[in-house]
Amino acid sequence: MNEIILIASKEFIERLKNGWILAIAVSFMLFSVIISFAGLGFTGSIGQPDQEITLLSLTSLVIYLVPLLGLILGYDSISGEHEQGTLDLLHSCPISSGQILFGKWTGLSAVLMFALTIGMIIPAVIAVYQGQDVIPWLWFLVLSMWFGIVFVTLSLMMSTTLWSRGRLLGLVIGLWLIFIILFDVILIGLLVATEGNISNILIDTLFFLNPASVFRFLVIQGLFGDATLVQMGFGNHIPTITALITALILWTILPLWFARLKFSTGK
Amino acid sequence: MTDIILQLEGVKKSYNDRQVLKHIDLSIRPGELTGIIGNNGQGKTTLMRIILGLLKADSGKILIEGHNADIPRSIEQKRIFGYLPESVFFYPEMTGRNVLRFFTGLKKGDCGIIDNLLKTTGIEYAADQKVKTYSKGMKQRLGLAQALAGNPKLLILDEPTNGLDPAGISDFYKILADLRAQGIAILLSSHLLSEIESHLDRLAIMKDGIFVKQGSLETLVSEAVLKTSIRFRIVKNENAVMDRLVSYQIQKNGNNIFTASCVRSDKDELLQRLTGLHDSVNLMAIQDPGLDEIFHYFNNEH
Structure with missing residues (x-):
């Protein structure tokens, strides 16, 4: 256990010393403050909007920025050590590959949680001070962290392939484009092309294949309940919170499991 | 048999179609300094990585303290080794002291020995400088200190004096002599023959993936015409x-x-x-x- 904490602490300190994590956290904070207090700008009024609207606006910000942060945090964590020659030293220590991997995952996840806390703390504290309910904010923060950790895990998994950093960077940017930009476009394209005559099972499956969709639904259901989703046209195809949480658990565990399989010595 | 720390019998390794190690037999005892010499690309580093468990041998037997080596190596078997790779790198933003603290922690060593390790390897003066400011020789010394953390029984040193100046090389072998006196076995590779000549107990000459000859220096001298x-x-x-x-x-x-x-x-x-x-x-x-x-x-x- 101590070894995992040691590796996690090293990872945490090393990443925080690298200024860009803090820069992303501060940028996120600025965006979240702007969204929180000028979120109703388009309606002609400036001021603090309703909590639900604020959090819904922040959801889009989280969906765009947090996966990128998670992916960039993890993509070179193993391959980078391999390239600079420190991975052999780690493997020669009396610790298992699993401890190295889990230590890194813990440290990187902690950095992401720290950055998100910094990014959301100001609007959340002001909102709660002004009378908003603290629970939805906490729900949103925890879900955002978990959503980010899914992408940390995905990038860590890719990093165990020990490809070059340049190649992996291209891959994680590609993954971000697919999940965050292209996935919805493809889904809508599919619906338009088939004029809606498409199997519900296929739509549900595709839906769970994107952690961003799962996260978005979890936030909406947590904040508004099923009624809003019915209004939004999802009809009877609303996944339950249990199904969504299970999906997010699988999105966390499966890449970690694949990474563990891939990341071992003695090959 | 039990006083043999490491024994290799018929170890082979190929990469794609190239046989890097063809048949390696080797025994290492406590307090012995064994030198593997050979030109570059003969399989010295591959052999060391196989001993450490970083690579898997295709065939052959590896015994660590009389027991079959686990794949991957068990934590107990890893504890036997201290390793200094050929080109050692550390986390550039860490200080030398923190690097040692990190690796000593991973090896469950006593952090109280860090000052002693820094002193032994002669980098006490730079302990609180970031590793990125270290010269190659200082990194090698830090690498040796790291290899010693955790009280290994067998040190595996791959071209350890690369980057050291003559005084550094002399200091380095003095440290190794002290370690041997404590019963620590050392396996090192080198192609700088003149520098290791007076320090070796046993010598193994490697060529094309086999030991063309091994034994004490005296034996080899008498066998060679x-x-x-x-x-x-x-x-x-x-x-x-x-x-x-x-x-x-x-x-x-x-x-x-x-x-x-x-x-x-x-x-x-x-x-x-x-x-x-x-x-x-x-x-x-x-x-x-x-x-x-x-x-x-x-x-x-x-």
């Missing part, structure tokens, strides 16, 4: 001297300076003849074959 050279100056009676030495190979090196060569077994007889000619001859130097000659002899023989 190598010549001893004796330099001398003829002060008078050159013809008479040459008549007495007619059965030896004589080479003229300069004005009245000659070198007589003979196989090691004939060295005493040649010396007797030369000392018997003390009125006409001044002895200048006797040169026995060194590691360089032994290496080239066995390396070229195969």
